[in-house]
Each structure stands twice: as C-alpha cells, then as structure tokens.
Amino acid sequence: MRLEPKPAPSLAMSILYPVVAIVVTFIIAGVLVMLADANPFSVFRLVLKGAAGSQFAILETLTRATPLIFTGLAVAVAFRAKLWNIGAEAQLYMGAIITVVLGTGALPLPAIILVPLVMLAALIGGALLLAGPAWLKLRFGVDEVVTTLLLNFIVLLFVSMLLEGVLKDPMALGWPQSPKIIAEAQLPRVITGKRLHYGFVIAVALAIGLWFVMKKTVLGYEMRAVGHNAEAARFLGMPVNGVLMKTALLSGGIAALGGFSEVAGLKGSLTLDLSPGFGYTGIVVAMLAMLNPIGVVFSAIFVAGIFVGAAAMSRTAGVPSYIADVMVATSLLTMVTAIMLSRYRVKWK
Amino acid sequence: MDAQSSPPPALRLSDITKRFGSLTANDAISFELGQGEVIALLGENGAGKTTLMNILFGHYVADEGSVEVFGKPLPPGDPKAALAAGVGMVHQHFTLADNMSVIDNIALGTQPLLRLKLDRSAARAKIDRLAQDFGLAVKADALVADLSVGERQRVEILKALYRDARVLILDEPTAVLTPTETEALFKTLKLLVAKGLSVIFISHKLNEVMMASDRVLVLRAGKLSGERRTAETNRHELAALMVGHEVTPPVVAKVERGALLYELKGVSTARRAHGTALKDIELALHGGEITGVAGVSGNGQAALAGLLAGMEAPVSGTVWIKDAAVTAWSPLAALNAGIARVPEDRHRQGAIADMSVSENVIAERYRDRRFSRAGLVDWTAARAFAQSIIDDYEVKCPSPEARIRLLSGGNMQKLILGRALDPNPSVILANQPSRGLDVGAVAYVHSRLLEARSRGAAVLLISEDLEELLALSDRIVVISAGRLSKPSARGELSISQIGAMMAGHEAA
Structure with missing residues (x-):
C-alpha cells in the first residue's frame, strides 16, 4: 500500500468525506450494539430521541455542548497556529478555580460588575497557565504537547488539594466540594427553570467572534500563516514568536471561560468531576470541525448529542452508555482518515 | 538482420504513462538505453524527468507501460528488484549517513543483518579496485561528515558500483560541483562507459549535456519532445525543444x-x-x-x-x-x-503553499495602511494587488483565491518577484x-x-x-x-x- 498526493480535493469531495466518516462511525457502533444483543436501528433511534426528541432533550444537549464549544474553540485556535495545546482540561479547571475563589463572596459587588469581572479573571488565569508552556517552547524548544498534557494532571491534583483544604465547603458533610458561588456571580438561565444558561450564548458569540478574527483580522492572518509555514512567516517579517504567544494566551483564556461557564452557569461549585474530560473531548470537537470556529459549535452539539442521547438510550435499551465514548472516539479516527484520504490517493500494489 | 547477435539494450522503457489526478506526468514515454551509452535526459522542472526515474527505480508504479533491463522485464514498484537487476541511482540529495565512515556507508545494507562482524576487508578490496578503475579516489576510513561535496558524490557512485550496477542514473549530478569537480565527474563517466556500463544523466544545463552525452532525450510537459544524437545537435535546438519555442x-x-x-x-x-x-x-x-x-x-x-x-x-x-x-x-x-528579498527556497521561505495568492502577496506588507487598518486586513485591496501582479507578470493562475501550492515553480517565482519588487x-x-x-x-x-x-x-x-x-x-x-x-x-x-x-x- 502506498500514498500518492492528489492535486487538490474538489469541494464535493471535501464535503463527501466527512459525511462518509460519520456513516462509517455509525456502522462500527452498530456492530457493537449488535454484540450487546440490541437492534442498532432502534438504539440509534433512541439515541436521537434522547438527544433531540423533546424540548428537554434539546436543552440538555445544548447545555452539555456548552463547555465543549469553549474547549473546542480553544483547541481549534491553538492548532490553527500549530501550537499543540493538549491542556484545555487544565485551563478549564483554572477558570473554575478562579470563579470559585472570586465568586463565593470575596467580592461583594452587583452581578452586572461581578460576572464580567470574574469572567475576565478566569480568562487571564487560563491565558497565563498556557503562557508558561508556550514560553518554554519559544525560549528552550520544550515540546508543548508534553508540558500541556502533564499540566492537566498537576492542575487536577491541585484542585484536589484545594478541595481537601482551603476551598473545602464545611457544610458539604466531608465531600470534596467548594462552597457555592453567590447569586451575583451566577450566569442567568436562558429559560427560567431550565438548565440551559447564558454560557451557551457566550460560547456561540465567541465562536462567531473567533471566526471573524481568523478571517478578517491581522492577528488571524498571522496565526494561519505561522500555522501553515512558520519558517516562511518568519522570513516574510512576521513576529512568529509573538503570534504564538498571543495564540497561547487566547487559547488558554478561551478554555478557562469553559470552566467559568460550568461553575457560574450550571454547577455553582467546584468539584473534582466538574469536567469529565471536556478538555480532551475538545480536541475531537475541533478536529471534527476541521478547526473552523463556526464548525466547532456544530461538532460540539453533535458530540454532546451522542453523549446525552446515549445516556437516555442506555436507561431504556440496556446498552451501556459507554457506546457514546466509542462513537466519539471512532468519529475522530474516521474523520482523520477521511481528511487524509481527501488529500492522498491510496494505491494497492 | 541478425537479431540474435545484437545484445539487448541495457534498458528499454515502453509507453510509460503516469497520471496524478488530472495531471499526466509521463505520457507514453518510450526509449532504449544501449550498453555503453550515455543518455542525457533534458527537461525543465516539472517536465517529468524525476517521475520517470522514480518509476524506473520502483518508487512509483506506472499506470501503463513496462520497463525491461537487459531484456528482462522489471517488476514494477520494487526498488530492490531494480537494484538486483543492476540499476543504480545517485540522487541529487545524497543518501549517506554522515556519522559513518566511507567504507561503512558503501557496505551498508549489502551484508546480512544477523552477522556479528562486518567483513570490512573484502569490502575494502572491492572499493579500492573500483576506485582505481574509475578514478574515484576516496579515503575509505574518513567520516562522510568530513568529506567535500565532490567526494560525497564519488562515494554515492561507488555505492552503486559496489552493488554491481550496470546502469547508473545520475540525478542532476553537477548541481553542487565546482567546474573542476564537474570535469572529473565527466572523466569518470567516460571510464564507466568504456567498461560497458550505461548511464542516464539528468540535467537542465545545456552545456553539460553537450559535453557529456552520446544522445539527448528532451522531455517537455510529460512527453518526449525530441531525441537527438549529441554530435548532430546544438544548444539552441535543445533549448527550443525544452521550451517549445526559440529562446533569446x-x-x-x-x-x-x-x-x-x-x-x-x-x-x-x-x-x-x-x-x-x-x-x-x-x-x-x-x-x-x-x-x-x-x-x-x-x-x-x-x-x-x-x-x-x-x-x-x-x-x-x-x-x-x-x-x-x-x-x-x-x-x-x-x-x-x-531591501527586496527573493529567497533561495521558494517553498520553505518564499511562499506559504497552503494560503491563497492574495494572502501570499501581502505577506511582507500587510501592516501598511494600504492593506490593513485598525487590525483588520483589507482583503479587497489584497485581491486587487494580487490581480495586478497576476496581470503585470503574466502569472498563470485561476484567480487570486487559488492556493499558491497549485502553481508551477515559475508562476510562484513570478508572484514572489512581483511582491518583492512592488x-x-x-x-x-x-x-x-x-x-x-x-x-x-x-x-x-x-x-x-x-x-x-x-x-x-x-x-x-x-x-x-x-x-x-x-x-x-x-x-x-x-x-x-x-x-x-x-x-x-x-x-x-x-x-x-x-x-x-x-x-x-x-x-x-
């Protein structure tokens, strides 16, 4: 087997390949469902119903998509400039820590000031957390994949330390959980009484904003140029290191907003299971969207729908909801394969 | 006519066709290389020379056509078979391990992996004999890293000869040599041919082709555009065959x-x-x-x-x-x-291949008020600038939105010049x-x-x-x-x- 480059993928092909990737994902998941002694079609129908079959289901999917939009955008922005930020998980927790520290009554301010202030502080915290690995990369050539990945564990253990220590809620009966943030620090709900909160609105607005930045601004142009060919960008007079540092600040800040949004919009407090891997799933979301910020919104909703739908399905059909993890992971693999196949032709000897 | 007594050609390519998508890199190319003959394969970049040699050497598989070496068909897509049949290639970019000695580089891959000790003495004897026969003096124990470019090329040629190559393909062998080294290389070629080896010599330098070959094959846009005995042609004719029209x-x-x-x-x-x-x-x-x-x-x-x-x-x-x-x-x-800069390497420094023509032409000037204000790029102005270079420099390209990767080297260079000289x-x-x-x-x-x-x-x-x-x-x-x-x-x-x-x- 050998790969030969294709001249240029046509538009039809570049749409067809992702669609085929999704279809293949469902076929593979279908085989697994059959192994679990269930009918794939009825299972997928239940997944779809659980994800989008009612107002409740749709709102639940959008709520679940919200943190994934933030982490997906953070990854998309960084990957576009070929800065491999695998640490969105850590940056998300950093945002959550700052939200809890500032939002539990330390600052007695009205909501109209407190919410933006906490948001800004979370943004800065996440930005600085990624600035460290970025600086090490630019100054000493330290691989940011390693540093950002390892920071995930450091920050998670740090959260654990805080929750067993200074941030432990004395009223939580021994649970490692922070106190609840005050009402003035909370993001309002989109529909009163439902779980969908303004974090979703902020995430969508951010996606549109980032699309604009990438397409229209000097910074977006520089980021794309550095990502495609850093050596040429440097030769042509672009401040490559500055661009990568700005990218790191932006990416880390966006991921931290995800943590802010989860605490201030949904959970109200910080726990060790605030994120079931939103930072890592953000990588899948960004890749499925082919790093397009608007695409991130849709791929986040798709991935969230699979998780929410599979959870509902497992309650009625008895197929374990882990099928969702399999489907999301498979969709990443098929998608990456599809992208490769759209660029190369496979020849069998 | 007695077909039995005439020896088979060292190499026979029949109707080799290779397509990459809509591009036909080689279009029904046929030729023979006689034993003891030097053929120059002349053509511009992108004419299909490298593709053709890659097919011959088994890196690519041809869509149509076949290759015969000394009368025996060569299985497609197998570099090992090409080596075994006696085809050796000296690449433009040398494939030597810098941190190993000359003798180890040459012997590398010719001895069984599981043997504990390299049999250096036999290798040394054979290398000495080859070096003597063909005027390829090298210091067998020197590290490749310490050799000059000319010496490295001699090691590459020895490496092919050591594997008993009877057909030698040299890809742009003179690109890195001084005129004196080039002369020495041509002397070596004469000695090789005198011993019955056959040589294909890829080049786009007309004077060298005239000096060193018996026959010239000219490729243009994937087709064989001409075949001349070197003694019966001249540089003007060859240049015209290469480009398709007279060059002044x-x-x-x-x-x-x-x-x-x-x-x-x-x-x-x-x-x-x-x-x-x-x-x-x-x-x-x-x-x-x-x-x-x-x-x-x-x-x-x-x-x-x-x-x-x-x-x-x-x-x-x-x-x-x-x-x-x-x-x-x-x-x-x-x-x-x-200072306007036209860099040595268009692909690595001069252009960002996956970005559009517009995005590339403003890359040195995007901060100017002409192309951006308040942090926003003026894409209308960028497109207009790209279009003006395209018109002014006669760049062949579908539109300012086209990715620069799709352009030929010449068109890419015109854009870079247009950007630099603006x-x-x-x-x-x-x-x-x-x-x-x-x-x-x-x-x-x-x-x-x-x-x-x-x-x-x-x-x-x-x-x-x-x-x-x-x-x-x-x-x-x-x-x-x-x-x-x-x-x-x-x-x-x-x-x-x-x-x-x-x-x-x-x-x-």
Missing part, C-alpha cells in the same frame, strides 16, 4: 553606475549548523549594477543572503544602507530599509532566482532583474549557475570558505579562473 538571451543594456546603496565592512557572522559563516567580508553594492556571487553552495552564500534578508546579524563589522549604519536585525527591518526597492537580494525554473521563466526573471537595474536598484545575485552570473552581472565576486574575493568587472575573468577561485585558489 537577455539583452544587457548599458547603465550608469549609481550611488553606493549597501555596504558590508569587515563583516563576520556567527558559526552556523549548516554552511559556512562569513569571515571579514567587504562588499559594496551600487545602484544600476548587478553584483554576482559565484561559489559552490555551502561556502557562505546562506549567511550572506541571511544578512541582507535580515535573518542573520553580524558578530563583527558594520553594515551600511546608503549612509546609515544598520542597527536592527530582523526581516521586517530589512523590508523597511527598502515598492521599487533600492536593494534587491536575488538568491538562486532561477533555480528549478523552465527556460521561459528564467528569461522572464532575468528581464525583471535587469529592469530593476535600469531603474537604479542595486542587485545582489547569488547563483550556482555560472552562465547566469556571467550573462547578468556587471561585477562578479567569488565566495569560498566564507571569504569574498575582490570584485572583477564583466569579462575580466574566464570561467576556468572563476572555477579555480571557487575551489579556493587565489585568482591568478
């Missing part, structure tokens, strides 16, 4: 020497991982003048180009632009000082501006450089192509081991004198 040499008009625009005084640069640092360089560039830098690649050209392009800062000495000493060293500072720069660095371009594009690049010279710009032309240097330069300096010779005016030095200086000898 550049007309160099007389231009008054202008003011001193750029000067290096006693400049040295820091040691570098690849190539040579500059040592105490003096160089003055005047308006209306093209200064050519001759030299074997790797003798400090990269550092010199880096200095002008703002990629490198000197460790001692001073640099003057007009009458101001340069203090800031960055590509941006060089651009702002009015604000009427006073100093122009042209580093290998015509490397890998077809004859038509080369003529175009030359005419633009001469135009800039007429306008009063100072041009520094770094090139490995002596003919190009002699045709265009008002003055020539020779770079060798990081040092620069005194400039000599047009016509003052002969090719052989320049060759001697390139090899490190003082001018006679």
